[in-house]
Amino acid sequence: MARKNSFENKQLTDTTYFILLCLTEPSHGYALMGKIRDVSSGGFIVGPASMYTNLKKLLDAGLVEIIKSDKKIYRLTQKGAEFLLSEYERRRKIVQQSESIIKRLRGE
Template sequence: MKSLEQLTDPVFYIMAALAKPKHGYAVMSLVEETTNGAFVIGPATLYTIIKKLLAEELIVLHDASDSRRKVYVLTEKGRTVLEKDIERRKIMLTLAEKELTKGD
């Protein structure tokens, strides 16, 4: 699971969206709305990543009563992995911001 060692952007967005229970379409719309359409997750990409996250037990099926819109939620393991990646991304941002403001 290469894309899960260091979370790729779509994996990061999907895991973040699933911190609260959601179905796939709600994940797509949340990401698209939040980024003003700058970041789009295609349906095949979303389905592939959901299956991967389930296999790695980073998310779990929360509610399957509507078979067309299954609801997933982040597991404890998923939460830990996401928090670690937030830290990684924070370091990137801090470095970039510091370097940009330095010395003028």
């Protein structure tokens, strides 16, 4: 199924990265949009339609789970935590590998 396969290469989009990051503490789906805005100091906004669809995709892929069904509280699963750590490492490496070139570009 396409929705499940989109996480096969273990890479996350900026939106799914921020969702998983903010779900390290259980949260209502709708509260996540505010949390992401706060964590990113207002620099990253997730719209309601994108939030709803991405959460469903993450749920289907087993990266998040619902721990309270009446008012749907979501949290990260073990698999989700592994994805988050792996994505953090991938992004950190990209920054690390480009550091010397960027410094040169800035004239440092």
